[in-house]
Amino acid sequence: MSTAEEILKTLEKMYPDAAPALKFRTPYELLVAVILSAQCTDERVNKVTGVLFERYNTPESMLTLSQEELEKCIYSCGFYHNKAQHILSASRDILEKFGGEVPSTLEELRTLAGVGRKTANVVYAVAFHGDAIAVDTHVFRVANRLGLAKGNTPEKVEEGLCAVIPKELWSRAHHWLIFHGRRVCHSRRPDCEHCPLAPLCEYYVGNTRDE
Numbered sequence: 517m518s519t520a521e522e523i524l525k526t527l528e529k530m531y532p533d534a535a536p537a538l539k540f541r542t543p544y545e546l547l548v549a550v551i552l553s554a555q556c557t558d559e560r561v562n563k564v565t566g567v568l569f570e571r572y573n574t575p576e577s578m579l580t581l582s583q584e585e586l587e588k589c590i591y592s593c594g595f596y597h598n599k600a601q602h603i604l605s606a607s608r609d610i611l612e613k614f615g616g617e618v619p620s621t622l623e624e625l626r627t628l629a630g631v632g633r634k635t636a637n638v639v640y641a642v643a644f645h646g647d648a649i650a651v652d653t654h655v656f657r658v659a660n661r662l663g664l665a666k667g668n669t670p671e672k673v674e675e676g677l678c679a680v681i682p683k684e685l686w687s688r689a690h691h692w693l694i695f696h697g698r699r700v701c702h703s704r705r706p707d708c709e710h711c712p713l714a715p716l717c718e719y720y721v722g723n724t725r726d727e
């Protein structure tokens with residue numbers, strides 16, 4: 517078995533129930549939640565969207581809000597000015613170019629104003645069960661440390677992960693890596709002592725080789 521296969525097998529055992537923590541009922545709600553989740557916890561986003569989506573959970577209803585009004589609703593998620601702008605531009609695009617429905621292909625999702633590659637990948641994988649790996653800060657860090665996919669940009673890491681992970685595992689592997697980054701492989705102090713992946717991890721093996 518290759519190292520990548522062993523890593524994936526171990527991650528699957530560690531996080532059998534890994535799933536998105538963002539709450540949503542429709543692809544549009546997921547899109548808005550993912551935009552809000554940049555640099556913010558999923559718990560905070562769920563609190564904000566719990567209230568926001570009671571009245572504004574379609575592109576039409578969202579566009580009845582002004583930029584300032586939306587900023588007030590999402591203030592506590594941080595970066596509220598940019599996030600409000602992105603939500604409104606994406607909503608306008610969905611309404612004008614896609615008849616009010618969030619498009620279901622990766623190519624179309626990536627054309628939406630205010631929607632970055634990571635957001636498009638998450639919506640495609642989670643809402644439409646498509647095969648995609650979204651590289652967020654956790655995936656980027658954990659993939660590099662493990663040596664599963666090395667790169668200095670999210671695009672390079674995404675490319676590397678897609679090359680070593682079988683396509684049918686892409687969206688689940690994305691969640692495994694996020695869970696591992698949140699629970700064990702923390703950005704400042706990875707808990708290598710208690711990490712079952714340590715013998716397979718480039719970072720760990722490299723740092724303990726001369727001890």
Ligand code: SF4
Nearest residue numbers: 701706708711714717
């Ligand atoms: S051994 Fe340490 S650096 Fe490697 S994946 Fe585990 S926690 Fe992260």
